[in-house]
Amino acid sequence: MNLSSLGSTQKIVLGMVATLLLPVVTVGLLVLVVTRLTALPEGVALRVGHTEVSEQELRQRMDAFDALYGIEAPKDGPARDSFIRESAKAVAVSIVIDQAAKQRGIVISDKAAQDGLNELIERKFGPTGRDGLVTLLGQVGASMRNVLDEIKRQQSFNQLVSQVASDVPEPTEADAKARYDANRAAMVLPSQRRLSNVVVSTDADAQMVLRRAQSGTDFGALAKALSLDQVSRDVAGDLGYVTRDQLEDPYAQAAFAAPAGELFGPVRTKSGWNVGKVVEVRPEVPLAFAQVQEQLREQLRGERQTKAWNDWLAHRLRDADLRYADDYQPQPSP
Structure with missing residues (x-):
């Protein structure tokens, strides 16, 4: 650990809470998804409780991932099969998150989603880049509605993470000092x-x-x-x-x-x-505790927020009724 990496964990959590378009797909890879093996109707990729996702809807979500985040499915072979299974898991996790957000009264307006889309367009394509997004959507087979839906999911997710982590106790100066003492040799300006x-x-x-x-x-x-x-x-x-x-x-x-x-x-x-x-x-210059106290407290805060979120999400997934068709069943974690 050095000064340049002190805030890495905190940045991960703040990214989950505050970044407009952190892909929800990444969340599904952080936790064990408990599933029940059972036959699903033909054309259905997965089911979460009473919510079914068809194979076509899953492809639309994957196309939206590509348009928004550049997450492109491999063309063929085992890599494509693994990608599809991981995408199905990510979609299942996002449904669980959507349901939890609704239970907590989190609702994203069309205007908020449109504002998010406008920000995305300017950041990714420039001030006059709406045509660029439309062209990209056409290339990957996604629609503007798919994109707005993904933005709504992400904004809802951000609010949910913020709520779940809101009760995490603030790290004290003593907590930061303990972290500093345990890593004193690494507390340097590179x-x-x-x-x-x-x-x-x-x-x-x-x-x-x-x-x-x-x-x-x-x-x-x-x-x-x-x-x-x-x-x-x-x-x-x-x-x-x-x-x-x-x-x-x-x-x-x-x-x-x-x-x-x-x-x-x-x-x-x-x-x-x-x-x-x-x-x-x-x-290299050794750093005194006073120089890094705030960064250490931010790091500890981030770690606690991450743990609170992962514990909460793992609990929700254990209680969820997740079922996949055979071709979409996620591979067991190693």
Whole structure:
């Protein structure tokens, strides 16, 4: 654990509560779904209590997942079969959640769903991107109604999670101190390095950049003249101060192995072939409790909220009458 990861659990929970469109499909993968094996009518994929989901409705939900979240089913083979079974489980879990939300009086208006859709369109397609969503829906076979229904489910889910976790006791300073003491060696500000970088399209070009830099050509001038990355090129290749986990491997390994003032590379990344220079090294710095107390309390709060939600959901699923057709029965957890 370091400062950059202190809030990871809390971010997961806040994402469940506050993010507009966290896929409900992910929730179904967190818990054991208890089912009763029984024959279902032909064309029915699953049943939750008295609510049946047809194979066609399941496909529509999967299409909506694709349109909203980019969750695309594999084309064929065992991977597709597994995906369909997991999707059926996710839909079953979402129905249980929907029913619980209604019991708690959570109702999402059409306007709220439409506002959410507008936000989605702007975030994913830009201010004039409604046509882009319509085109995408046509490609995956989903309708605007399917999308609005998914948005309503997500907004309802967010409110339900917030309600379920509302009674979680707040972590105290003593709780945070205990976590700090148990992980004192990891309570550090990670080492940082200020890097300059030149990215080119081929290994041969990168070797040329390295030779010119080694022969004394100003590295910033090389970046301005040759780098393909416009953002860093405009500032003479300067990447600023970065931590190891902010960089793509194996670039991170090379950058953090070189001493200050030295060149490294060529290293191939997704953006191309890179030659870098370590401008400055900032060593790891131990953090006092006062510096991380709030982050630790947020982490503990997130862990407690996550546990409260998972315990509540597992209880609801144990009590639910979940049944699947043979082709949609989820695989047992390993």
